Amino acid sequence: xxxxxxVGGGIMGCSSAFHLTRADNNLKVAVxxxxxxxxxxxxxxSMANARTQFxxxxxxxxxxxxxxxxxxxxxxxxxxxxxxSISYRREGNLFLVEEASRESAEQAFALQKELGxxxxxxxxxxxxxxxxxxxxxxxxxxxxxxxxxxxxxxxxLMGYRAKARAQGALFVQDDVVxxxxxxxxxxGVKLVSGEVLSSGIVINCTGAWARDVAATAGVDxxxxxxxxxxxxxxxxxxxxxxxxxxxLPSGLYFRTETGGLILLGKSMAxxxxxxxxxxxxxxxxxxxxxxxxxxxxxxxxxxxxxxxAGLYAExxxxxxxxxxxxxxxxxxxxxxxxxxxxxxQGPAVGRYLSELITAQTPTLDLSIFHPDRILENRPLSEHGxx
Ligand SMILES: Cc1cc2nc3c(=O)[nH]c(=O)nc-3n(C[C@H](O)[C@H](O)[C@H](O)COP(=O)(O)OP(=O)(O)OC[C@H]3O[C@@H](n4cnc5c(N)ncnc54)[C@H](O)[C@@H]3O)c2cc1C
Numbered sequence: 373x374x375x376x377x378x379v380g381g382g383i384m385g386c387s388s389a390f391h392l393t394r395a396d397n398n399l400k401v402a403v404x405x406x407x408x409x410x411x412x413x414x415x416x417x418s419m420a421n422a423r424t425q426f427x428x429x430x431x432x433x434x435x436x437x438x439x440x441x442x443x444x445x446x447x448x449x450x451x452x453x454x455x456x457s458i459s460y461r462r463e464g465n466l467f468l469v470e471e472a473s474r475e476s477a478e479q480a481f482a483l484q485k486e487l488g489x490x491x492x493x494x495x496x497x498x499x500x501x502x503x504x505x506x507x508x509x510x511x512x513x514x515x516x517x518x519x520x521x522x523x524x525x526x527x528x529l530m531g532y533r534a535k536a537r538a539q540g541a542l543f544v545q546d547d548v549v550x551x552x553x554x555x556x557x558x559x560g561v562k563l564v565s566g567e568v569l570s571s572g573i574v575i576n577c578t579g580a581w582a583r584d585v586a587a588t589a590g591v592d593x594x595x596x597x598x599x600x601x602x603x604x605x606x607x608x609x610x611x612x613x614x615x616x617x618x619x620l621p622s623g624l625y626f627r628t629e630t631g632g633l634i635l636l637g638k639s640m641a642x643x644x645x646x647x648x649x650x651x652x653x654x655x656x657x658x659x660x661x662x663x664x665x666x667x668x669x670x671x672x673x674x675x676x677x678x679x680x681a682g683l684y685a686e687x688x689x690x691x692x693x694x695x696x697x698x699x700x701x702x703x704x705x706x707x708x709x710x711x712x713x714x715x716x717q718g719p720a721v722g723r724y725l726s727e728l729i730t731a732q733t734p735t736l737d738l739s740i741f742h743p744d745r746i747l748e749n750r751p752l753s754e755h756g757x758x
Contacts, residue, residue: 373570374400376729377561379548379585380577381405382415383525383715384707386532387722388575393539395730401540402569404561406547412649414579415715416526417682419602419635421617421627422716423465423520424489427480428692428752430740431713432487434720437736439519441719442528449531451538456531458523459630464616465520466499468511473621481515492516503618505611505670511621522617522627525715532718551576551589551704558589558703573729575705580647580683582708591698594746595709597683598639599648603656605634608673624663633677636660639684639712651679686711690751693717695741696728705729706743 376392378385381403389403410416422442424435442460449456469477484491494514499506508514537543550562551574560570578585580597587593614628626636638660656676665672687694687709694709705728707721714721720736727734740752 374402375571376401376573376575377569377571378403378575378577379551379561380579380581381533381543382410382413382577382579383529383532383718384579384710384721385575385577386529386536387718388577388707388725389536389541389722390532390539391722391726392729393536393541395726395732397540399540400542401536402542402544402571403536404544404546404548404563404569406545408545410526410529412647412683414682414685415529415718417602417680418525418715419522419617419625419627419637420525420715421465421520421522423517423617424484425465425467425480425491425515425517425520426713427476427483429483429487430736430738431692432484432489433736434717434738436487436489437720437723438716438718442523445528445531449535451534454534456527456534458527458531460521460523461614461630462519462521463614463628465517466494466503466514466616466618468508468514468618468620470511470621474512477515490517490519492518503611503615505609505615505668506618507667507669516616520617528718532722548585549588551585553589553701553704556701558701573703573705575707575725577707579708579710579714580685582685582706586698586706586708589701589704591701591704593694593706593708594688595694596645596686596688597647598645598686599643599681600637600639600684600712601651601655601679601681602635602637603651603660603679604629604677605636605671606632606675606677607634607671609670620663620667622663624660624667626664634671634674636664638663647683649681649683651681653679684711685709685714689746689749690753692752693721693738693741694743694746695721695724695738696743698743699747
């Protein structure tokens with residue numbers, strides 16, 4: 373019998389296990405993860421970027437917390453002599469703004485400033501001066517977050533995992549095939565072997581698989597696995613300094629990767645729903661490269677080194693987290709639907725779930741993401757910045 377069973381050991385599962393065992397190291401917490409290589413987990417296939425540039429107050433606050441946690445992660449998450457090395461690079465995020473998005477960008481910028489974020493409004497001249505390879509004439513300016521940046525997602529995941537384990541969490545390699553409930557109370561999980569593990573609290577942290585897992589308890593989540601692709605490029609012309617994560621209004625984004633490569637991606641309407649991990653160089657050659665070369669003419673000569681595909685757990689109601697106890701099954705908690713920005717939400721989500729479950733006052737009130745809104749069909753709005 374466990375106090376808490378966490379299904380899925382990606383960033384959400386490991387951060388939750390860390391926070392729960394830190395809050396009370398007498399808690400019997402089990403994390404059940406079926407793939408210890410994490411070869412399909414979104415956590416390890418992501419762009420590993422954290423930014424405070426959102427337009428919903430709580431998303432901004434979640435990321436402010438992430439930047440703070442990342443800054444001190446190596447120091448705080450050591451286990452004995454093993455110190456995680458997370459390669460956190462604060463190389464910035466630059467959102468280009470076009471006339472059509474000026475108003476929403478100004479509103480988001482004002483809110484970020486009000487909340488104390490480090491963010492600057494840049495003119496075209498400033499963009500050209502800082503990043504001379506860019507040709508931003510199609511835009512009116514940009515917002516730049518100098519403290520935003522990227523990190524080694526696998527090392528952060530392993531950091532949470534190792535610390536949670538040192539604090540007493542049990543990690544089990546297995547496949548959960550059913551969430552068990554009786555009279556509207558969760559009672560445990562069934563494993564693929566048929567074995568049953570009992571617990572009055574189960575947290576669904578299964579990322580892009582969350583809908584299937586929730587369905588075994590009769591819960592209908594609007595969370596779908598959507599394929600997203602990333603491409604790694606070796607450009608003939610190398611920028612003088614690292615390029616920040618640069619996001620065009622079309623959704624094209626790119627940044628310098630450690631080692632001088634450029635990583636690039638774009639979410640597209642035709643991205644398929646399903647567990648599909650194939651990547652497609654034709655998309656890069658025919659669609660993304662011309663768009664990139666228009667904004668960075670020097671990148672008209674490059675080599676496509678490799679690519680990969682990962683899954684967004686796309687919340688089709690509003691693209692935001694679904695966080696908290698499912699109203700119709702006591703003890704069944706959800707940490708789902710993070711779409712394209714869940715990695716940076718791991719620290720705040722794990723802390724919040726732990727506070728809810730151990731009946732502490734939340735340090736950061738994230739009740740806006742409560743699953744009630746799914747049943748009430750009440751979407752949150754992020755003004756297109758998700
Ligand atoms: C291409 C791409 C780029 C991204 N870029 C960013 C970014 O720059 N910044 C950012 O913040 N976010 C980004 N994201 C989103 C981010 O990666 C995810 O939101 C986040 O990692 C979700 O974490 P998770 O723990 O919910 O899911 P996952 O990391 O997918 O973990 C879920 C785990 O559950 C396990 N599991 C599933 N079903 C079962 C079962 N039945 N039994 C046992 N185990 C099970 C899986 O094996 C998996 O390991 C990106 C995502 C992708 C795909």
